[in-house]
Amino acid sequence: MKRNYHTHTFRCYHAMGNEYAYIRRAMAAGIEVLGFSDHAPMLFPESHDAYYRMKPRLLPDYVETLLEYREKYRGRLEILIGFEVEYYPDYFASFLDLIHPYPIDYLILGQHFLGNEIGGAHMMKETKDERILVDYVNQVIEGMKTGVFSCLAHPDVVFYTGDADPYEKEMRRLCRAAKEMDLPLEYNLLGLSEGRNYPNPAFWQIAAEEGNDVVLGWDAHRPSAFLQSEVEERAVSNLLALGITPMEALPLRAIFQ
Ligand SMILES: [Zn+2]
Ligand SMILES: [Zn+2]
Numbered sequence: 001m002k003r004n005y006h007t008h009t010f011r012c013y014h015a016m017g018n019e020y021a022y023i024r025r026a027m028a029a030g031i032e033v034l035g036f037s038d039h040a041p042m043l044f045p046e047s048h049d050a051y052y053r054m055k056p057r058l059l060p061d062y063v064e065t066l067l068e069y070r071e072k073y074r075g076r077l078e079i080l081i082g083f084e085v086e087y088y089p090d091y092f093a094s095f096l097d098l099i100h101p102y103p104i105d106y107l108i109l110g111q112h113f114l115g116n117e118i119g120g121a122h123m124m125k126e127t128k129d130e131r132i133l134v135d136y137v138n139q140v141i142e143g144m145k146t147g148v149f150s151c152l153a154h155p156d157v158v159f160y161t162g163d164a165d166p167y168e169k170e171m172r173r174l175c176r177a178a179k180e181m182d183l184p185l186e187y188n189l190l191g192l193s194e195g196r197n198y199p200n201p202a203f204w205q206i207a208a209e210e211g212n213d214v215v216l217g218w219d220a221h222r223p224s225a226f227l228q229s230e231v232e233e234r235a236v237s238n239l240l241a242l243g244i245t246p247m248e249a250l251p252l253r254a255i256f257q
Pocket of ligand 1: 008012014015039221
């Protein structure tokens, strides 16, 4: 794939490698548009250890570093500056205020926790609780309605292993809402390469039936991720088998009007 919009850096404390390392590997893999979307800083109370995301004080350096590389690689690689962020009702407005002064190109929605993160259920923890499934879909739909996101990352991140009927009902509700709002869904290559609970074939069957737009995302947490061509081939063949052709380019939505 020539465009990847889902890339992390060392700044989130659980990905490896600086921007330069990702840029070099992306170019080696034939990528032409590289979007960085590190886990966004949020203005939580001091008492909350947001261990897997960028600290707000690192934000200026993230943006300045990427602006410098954008100039340096102009004509060879297009670099975009973004964030992957959850929709947390209590912290979303202050997050938007925090990034407003910076030239951020796009946001992707990646709902890793419910509620406001603090004390909220983690989506990658296995559960048979239907309530968590319903709450996940409700919260993602609320997030999509903000209109600031360009895609929904790993829409099938919720690790629900209960009955199939509620899964189908809820995920169809999610897919229909995304379709109605013209928001592409990301088929996540990190999950595929690591054999995580996502991409979930049951989910992508529904997305195929509902006719959702689909984009591939590396969700790179190490620079060499881009070089796993066999993972990309597997993803494309999984999708083609369902009648889904992934989009080439993601239309980017303005965050601020
Ligand atoms: Zn991550
Ligand atoms: Zn990610």
